[in-house]
Amino acid sequence: MTETRFSDLLDSPLEVINVGLEGFAEELLADGGEVVHVDWSPPAGGDVEMAKLLSKLGA
Amino acid sequence: MSDIAHRIDQANDEALRRMLVGEPVLVDVIPAAEAMPALKDHMILHAGPPVKWEDMCGPMRGAVAGIAMFEGWAPDLETAARMAGEGAFDFQPNHHFDAVGPMTGMTTIGQPVMVVENRAFGNRAYCTINEGLGKVMRFGGNDAEVLDRLRWLRDDFGPAMGRALRAGDGIPLKSLVARGLTMGDEMHQRNVGCTGLMLRALSPAMAKTASDLGALSKALAFIGGNDQFFLNIAMAMGKAIMDPVRGIEASSIVTAMSRNGTEFGIRVSGTGDTWFTAPVEMPEGLYFPGFTEADANPDMGDSTIVETVGLGGFAMGAAPAVAGFVGAGNASEAANFTRAMAEITSGQNPEWTIPALDYQGVPSGIDIRRVVETGLAPTINTGIAHREPGIGQVGAGVVRAPLACFHQALRAYAEKMGVA
Numbered sequence: 319m320t321e322t323r324f325s326d327l328l329d330s331p332l333e334v335i336n337v338g339l340e341g342f343a344e345e346l347l348a349d350g351g352e353v354v355h356v357d358w359s360p361p362a363g364g365d366v367e368m369a370k371l372l373s374k375l376g377a
Numbered sequence: 378m379s380d381i382a383h384r385i386d387q388a389n390d391e392a393l394r395r396m397l398v399g400e401p402v403l404v405d406v407i408p409a410a411e412a413m414p415a416l417k418d419h420m421i422l423h424a425g426p427p428v429k430w431e432d433m434c435g436p437m438r439g440a441v442a443g444i445a446m447f448e449g450w451a452p453d454l455e456t457a458a459r460m461a462g463e464g465a466f467d468f469q470p471n472h473h474f475d476a477v478g479p480m481t482g483m484t485t486i487g488q489p490v491m492v493v494e495n496r497a498f499g500n501r502a503y504c505t506i507n508e509g510l511g512k513v514m515r516f517g518g519n520d521a522e523v524l525d526r527l528r529w530l531r532d533d534f535g536p537a538m539g540r541a542l543r544a545g546d547g548i549p550l551k552s553l554v555a556r557g558l559t560m561g562d563e564m565h566q567r568n569v570g571c572t573g574l575m576l577r578a579l580s581p582a583m584a585k586t587a588s589d590l591g592a593l594s595k596a597l598a599f600i601g602g603n604d605q606f607f608l609n610i611a612m613a614m615g616k617a618i619m620d621p622v623r624g625i626e627a628s629s630i631v632t633a634m635s636r637n638g639t640e641f642g643i644r645v646s647g648t649g650d651t652w653f654t655a656p657v658e659m660p661e662g663l664y665f666p667g668f669t670e671a672d673a674n675p676d677m678g679d680s681t682i683v684e685t686v687g688l689g690g691f692a693m694g695a696a697p698a699v700a701g702f703v704g705a706g707n708a709s710e711a712a713n714f715t716r717a718m719a720e721i722t723s724g725q726n727p728e729w730t731i732p733a734l735d736y737q738g739v740p741s742g743i744d745i746r747r748v749v750e751t752g753l754a755p756t757i758n759t760g761i762a763h764r765e766p767g768i769g770q771v772g773a774g775v776v777r778a779p780l781a782c783f784h785q786a787l788r789a790y791a792e793k794m795g796v797a
Contacts, residue, residue: 359752361750362749362750362752363752365784368749368784368787371749371787371788371791371796371797372746372749372750372787374381374791374796375381375382375385375629375746375787375790375791375794375796376379376381376382376383376385376386377382377746377747377750
């Protein structure tokens with residue numbers, strides 16, 4: 319198994335999957351990076367009470 | 378999959394099945410008192426969840442005063458308003474009487490109502506006749522022109538349309554709506570295609586049963602001159618389709634969405650006929666010349682039953698012309714509304730398809746769990762009334778159902794399911 323060092327990651331062209339906040343993807347794109355953006359947000363917009371109910375209701 | 382998830386899925390499958398097998402047929406036009414025996418003298422049915430006179434918005438109050446004059450309960454608007462404040466009228470939601478009404482939604486004993494029968498289940502639903510655009514009672518209009526038109530609908534047009542329908546076996550609506558979707562209608566803010574199809578379907582029998590050619594000509598011109606004539610039929614159809622979906626244990630599907638100009642309310646199959654309400658929101662849209670957002674009344678009407686069955690804002694992809702009319706962006710963006718609504722519904726309607734979306738069925742069966750999970754509130758296409766009584770329609774736009782209704786509904790539903 320090959321060990322990848324963090325510095326190796328920064329030395330090679332970045333290929334990024336960005337999850338959630340689209341602003342990060344836009345910044346990377348503006349700097350010429352290659353980005354796939356995944357439109358995601360936490361269930362119920364992060365409302366803990368609603369998320370718990372949804373979980374109990376099989377959603 | 379957990380037991381509860383399986384139970385909910387089964388219940389929601391049954392809810393969607395009942396929606397899809399509905400067979401709505403326009404069968405008659407009769408006086409409201411005959412259609413709804415529980416509707417009594419001095420009773421006024423309104424749009425939305427229950428609302429008291431003191432909480433009613435301007436156009437709703439204007440319509441109440443106007444309809445009281447129409448029924449002969451008050452000699453003028455001022456007296457009618459005073460009587461309303463003194464409790465002379467019994468205010469009830471249309472939805473509690475198997476009925477729906479657009480915008481202010483006034484329904485009283487003397488008005489004619491169109492009857493849609495769901496032949497798959499045997500239930501009936503009712504809606505008054507669409508009055509046309511501009512200064513009309515559904516937008517809070519109440520002057521002599523408005524009341525004269527209502528009298529003509531009661532005395533001439535309604536009986537003529539009823540005679541024509543009774544001369545045949547009714548007009549099936551499911552296939553008619555399917556054709557309307559291919560003609561650019563979404564059945565809420567665009568009904569041009571379906572109104573034309575209805576005119577074609579009604580004309581022969583109206584001619585055959587007419588006794589006066591002048592009256593016939595006026596009646597046909599009224600239908601042909603009102604692009605929104607079909608809206609009220611689509612609403613009664615929606616109500617007739619959704620009522621058999623009520624009361625399915627464990628179903629999280631929405632059976633009604635409705636607004637009274639002050640509050641937005643929803644009902645959910647698994648929680649019975651309880652309303653879950655929150656303050657209505659302000660539509661974003663385009664205004665007729667001379668009017669601005671400062672003139673607008675917040676969201677109002679039972680017409681959201683159209684979205685509840687998967688049409689209106691849910692079928693925006695079928696009606697790119699509407700996107701421009703309601704200020705929702707470019708025609709090419711219309712499909713995005715339909716795609717978004719597919720994320721909060723439990724299925725598609727294979728009989729109501731959208732050609733521009735490769736014949737995707739309209740998103741059907743709003744699941745409160747998906748609404749809360751995604752934060753995507755149902756999109757509604759709507760007319761906009763002036764905030765003051767007596768003026769009428771000032772624009773059209775798009776509005777979202779308040780998420781707070783769905784949060785409340787989810788709490789009650791979870792309690793009902795024993796997991797709160």
